[in-house]
Structure formats: structure tokens, C-alpha cells
Amino acid sequence: MITLLLADDQALVRGAMAALLGFEEDLEVVAEVGTGDEVLQAARRTRPDVAVLDIEMPGMDGIAATAQLARELPGTRILIVTTFGRPGYLRRALEAGASGFVVKDTPSEELAEAVRTVARGGRVVDPSLATESVVGGPNPLTNREREVLTHALDGGSAAAIGARVHLSPGTVRNHLSSAIGKTGSSTRVEAARRAQDLGWL
Structure with a gap:
């Protein structure tokens, strides 16, 4: 059994x-x-x-x-x-x-x-x-990029995301910019949705 x-x-x-x-x-x-x-x-x-x-x-x-x-x-x-x-x-x-x-x-x-x-x-x-x-291919996002993109799904600002993940707004913007490039998107929300659709988040 x-x-x-x-x-x-x-x-x-x-x-x-x-x-x-x-x-x-x-x-x-x-x-x-x-x-x-x-x-x-x-x-x-x-x-x-x-x-x-x-x-x-x-x-x-x-x-x-x-x-x-x-x-x-x-x-x-x-x-x-x-x-x-x-x-x-x-x-x-x-x-x-x-x-x-x-x-x-x-x-x-x-x-x-x-x-x-x-x-x-x-x-x-x-x-x-x-x-x-x-x-x-494999998920190209780093753990930090996945983390900030997950919070970007709500449409929060870089400062709001930074407060949640304990990063400066500038560092958050850098991670979001990198993730936008890797997902071939034009905005952070689009990048987050695309990454979610692909199962990367």
C-alpha cells in the first residue's frame, strides 16, 4: 500500500x-x-x-x-x-x-x-x-531581484519596497532595472507580471 x-x-x-x-x-x-x-x-x-x-x-x-x-x-x-x-x-x-x-x-x-x-x-x-x-532556460533573476519584483507586483514605490526588504531605494531601483532588462519588459510592474507568469517568482 x-x-x-x-x-x-x-x-x-x-x-x-x-x-x-x-x-x-x-x-x-x-x-x-x-x-x-x-x-x-x-x-x-x-x-x-x-x-x-x-x-x-x-x-x-x-x-x-x-x-x-x-x-x-x-x-x-x-x-x-x-x-x-x-x-x-x-x-x-x-x-x-x-x-x-x-x-x-x-x-x-x-x-x-x-x-x-x-x-x-x-x-x-x-x-x-x-x-x-x-x-x-533557467530563471535569470537573482534572489534579491525576485524579492523586489514580488513586492513590485503591488505597484509600490522604490522607497516602499526598500522599507519592506531592508534596502535603500537606490539599491531597489538597481535590482528592478536589472530585472526589467532580464525579462525584456519596459516597467517594473510589467517585469513582475512577466516573471510571475513564467513561474520565476
Whole structure:
């Protein structure tokens, strides 16, 4: 029996996934959580073979939860199942320690097979996303550029962003200028949205 932890902030989606996977004779859902912050505690309690995580959740996102889980419970394999099939997300999830990455419109039989493959130690990656990820190349943004762009999504000034990230307005402007160039954008908000669409933030 392969035991599973499911993490998704949408209760309806989580419940449907639990029901679909529960129909499989060799799969058993042993824990369900609605935020990334709950993943590690639930995994410590239940020791699942596979954690099936969404990316965009309240609190800690699925990629950060993946890194934490991979570090603290390496025996639990991680499969990302998300609505947001962005190449940057794929790359970041695999770098964080995920063994698989599929989108939510994957048929239930394929999802169950992906869980089995990951549980056996294999890798599963959505083929179209894998191609996009290779073609798109790695995330060119530095950690600081990602940080200031994330705050730029709100349209805040360089001074306001600087106050949040403990940098001078001039340094913030330098990071934003660099990020604008790397994303081929003309404004900080456009750069932030483009980076978000590519899964770089």
C-alpha cells in the first residue's frame, strides 16, 4: 500500500483528488492539509510514502514546503500537482526536491500512475512543460531581484519596497532595472507580471 499526504488549499479539489486516488486499491490517503505550513507537521505524524502538493497555497507555498519536506523527511517522495503549469515552477520544484510535476487536468488514471512511479523512486514530468522549461532556460533573476519584483507586483514605490526588504531605494531601483532588462519588459510592474507568469517568482 502506498500512503499519501494531500496538500491543496481548495477543499473541493483536495476532496475530489482524495476520492479519486482512494478508488485505487494500492493507494491510501492518510493526511489532508490546506496550507503549505501544515505539510511538514502532517508528514511527521503520518510518514507518507508520497506527498502530493499544490504550489499556490496560503502561507508557505508548495515549493518551499517541498524543500522543507525533502530536507527533513527524505523518505517521503514529492509530487507537485498544480493548476499553474509554468516552466519556472517546474524547474524550481525539481531543484527543491520534487520527484514529479503534473498539472491538475491530468486524467485520474495518469495521476495514480504518477504517484506509483514517484513512490518507486522514478520521476514524472509533464512533457509539454519539460520542453518549455528547456527552451525557456533557467530563471535569470537573482534572489534579491525576485524579492523586489514580488513586492513590485503591488505597484509600490522604490522607497516602499526598500522599507519592506531592508534596502535603500537606490539599491531597489538597481535590482528592478536589472530585472526589467532580464525579462525584456519596459516597467517594473510589467517585469513582475512577466516573471510571475513564467513561474520565476
